[in-house]
Amino acid sequence: MVDIRGLVERVGPALLRPVVVPQDTCGVGDVVIAEPEDPGGIGTADVVLGVGITDRAWAVELVRECGARQAAAVLLKPPVCAEDSVISAAGEAGLALIEVRRGAAWAQLVWLLRSALAGTDPGAAAGSPQQVGSAGLGDLFRLADAVAEVVDAPVTIEDAHSQVLAYSARQDVTDPARVSTIMGRRQPDDVLAKFRARGTFRQLSRGGSAVYVPEQPDGTLPRLVVPIRMGGELLGSMWAVVTGEVSEERASAFADTAALVALQLLRWRVMTDSERQRSAGLVRSLLEGAEGWRAAANELGTGAEQHRVVAIDVRASDGTDEGHRLAMWEWITRGIGRGPMVAESGGVLYAVVPDRSGTGGWPALREALLAHIHEMDAADPRPLVAVGTATPVAELPESRGSADEVLALLRTGMVERDIAVHEQLWHSLVLARTAGAAGDAGVGALGPLQRLRDHDHGQGSEYLRTLHAWLRHPGDPRAASRELRVHPNTFRYRMKRVGALLDVDLDDADVRSALLVQLLAERWNPHG
Template sequence: MITVPGVVDRMGPTLLRTVHTPDPTPVVTDVVIAEAAKRTQVSSGDLVLGVATASTADAVDLVRLCGQHGAAAVLFKPPHAARTAVRTAAQKARVALVEVHSATAWAQLVWLLRSVLDAAADEATDALNPGPFGDLFRLADAAAAVVDAPVTIEDANSRVLAYSARQDRTDPARVSTIMGRRVPDDVLARFRSRGVFRELSRGRTAIFVPAQKDGTLPRLIVPVRMGGELLGSMWAVVAGPVSDERAAAFADAAPVVALHLLRRRAREDSDRRRSAELVRSALDGTGSARLVAAELDLADEPHRVVAMDAQADDPRAEGVRLALLERLTEGVGRRPAVADVHGVLYAIVPDVAGPGGWSALREALSTPTGPLVAAGTPVPVSDLARSRAEADEALSLLRAGLVTGPVAAHDDVWAVLVLHRTAVASTGAGVAHVGPLALLRSREDADWYLDTLYEWLRHPGDPRAAAAALTIHPNTLRYRMSRITAAVDADLGDPDTRLALLTQLVALRWS
């Protein structure tokens, strides 16, 4: 259990500032996004983020709504929290009012707040089941007290897992790290150029990095290891060189942090496996749709199944999987529902605009060098198996090069689907092996005969367009068609004959 002041203290003054707190102090249970043009569902104990608040009147209305439903606090960026009308509304509604630093990204704030709530839950669990170590935020505070400097605890990929108090006494690089929940790329590059990560991999107990010309303060860095594996690191922003005794005391905290990271990994692996099992049952159409929706936190709205090509024999496969997970976790307040099935990575995403929805994911993954990604049509949670089958079908078209990639939605490529299904059915019925087309296929120069006839049939009455599709001159097209007319014992002026020939050619080209 954690209160609003407790959340603000954990986040630190770099990100949050309390404007008003009612008495008694409200307890926080969850984080909710107040979106534009959408009635926000607020429950008791919620931290409500005024993401789309455009005016003071909107802010006052949101505060009143939160008060009616017992929310713990409302968070606004400047200038709304400082407005007299908003503060008065918060006092009357008995809701805490918190101001968010203007440069803070809402998406990142959500994940930081959830981390604080998760840490508080871990702390409550530790109180019921005492163990040799507490939550990471308490460990960060303890390590900071030892080294007398603000500390962050990061995983092996430089993502921030926890941080101590006093982060306002650091430098811009640390502030960016806290706000972004990971070390920025330019800061990583600077430390990498100084050989910091090479030293971490070599097993040094403590690494001191002097101040840099760009204003970055000195760092004392300790690797966190267990069984020879680098699990993460602790970073302290120090004023200057640290005594050997204090550095050793700081390093002594690493084994305790390692135990916590291993426990955290085991819990996350268990949660991930459970989530993947639920996703697979939803994709197969087995199990309870209500259970899947509840366990995976799927809202009562249409969802799409997204299939991403991540074949195991592709050297990029692991990077591709991580890239999709990264894209999914960029959504505000959304937990990714992901499972790997036979080399294809499936995700269940809401069919909504904005962060966390299909439209944002589609835009993020539409890069020329990205993986092949296909989506089924939007369906209720109870019908996800159908959306999965449609995603598989669209992905097969991308793999065959019949649809221009790298991203395709089943409902956008319907014309190609019709032709492909027709071709598959026609091939199974053997339609391409009857009639005069068999004679053309037996010729040594069959390719140009078939290609010319195909484009001529596709562009009836427009020889220029047919010639352009073949990248030849219209006169060349007319010459070829005269050869084809002489070779084919059929009336090409008959519409049924043309339709039958086009069906045969589609079967040959699209199956």
């Protein structure tokens, strides 16, 4: 039987961090969700999740109650898990106190903890890329059970057409509408009509938070509903049958689970499409120049025309990269015409498109991508789109390499474009390659430029940027000052200080060229 230390290690530091762990720990029993006012379900050796605990006094009370009942650990989110009184209470109770990372969904944690206790791979339960091919509706049913524990109510997971995809096992709170929904695998038309009349679906289409629907005159119990969306697309919704108003903390925890459900739903939709998976394998053969690339090209029907590789990178600040990537995959395969010529590698989507006009060609995909990017919600991460050179199918690895080179420019922020095409950025690529070679040669250590670096670091000045602007706009201080967004007099003063610190002849063309190369290496390789 795994103890609390082993359980935390299995789930991983991305979600859990030990705050207090007793020297002697026993095996973990079960995972339960409890709050201080309802501790009855806590048993010996349980791991207790403090869902909705944001008050220090509540946290202390829960820790003491769990200690009295000989639980194994209490899991809390910041900031209460770092409070001295909570830490002291855990130490006195001989109880493990574990911090749950701020962005983690409670349903995800229930799912992963139970998988770890059952001896299965938590990564597989979460649907890691290595296990993604095995994702199925069974995972959605298990996830529905985890969400039901978080919201403390029976749950159904439905698609955008109100078809039931999964539902939780618990039936302690139910009504005829829920029974009919589960039996018919969709919400009955009369029930849908009532919710539409109340504006429930309109609220779901516009927002991202949980929507409370009061009890209906016909006895239909209250519902807490949350939209499931990813990448700007409404994928469906989750419905919890509740007995009355739900606390803000519990409703927020319920809404937080939507991202995890969206990820699993997208994973299931994408990865259970056998045609899409077969095509992705063929596309990877073309991108890598594998031995069977000719057969792959024939099966994909690429023809003899030239193609481009389009690299698309989606990075989300909330850690939902995979969900947004899968949403983009679905969107592309619906929009490029005759076939889903898309594959994923290293967290990047690669689309192979013919370099010709018309349906399915690169210009059509470019226009569709631009429209899609401009229509995205402000909260959605904007994808980085890098386009490789047009090449014969046999040379697609070269097109992929050029797309990756452009993608590197976008990632550093040195180039800012909705869609960056390799041949249109030749000048930036020349500078990037020159800077890379200069950085490898150690040119930054030569000459007096270190004095400016030291001054900027110690005094908070911007003399390196000032010098770079002066070199970029020779003889035009107004243009240089506009680039820096300072007054021309401020720019001239800075340049006097730069000249004094460097103590070199800035009128010498070779000195200016050498400084420009050093600054390029500094700018394009800031960590090199």
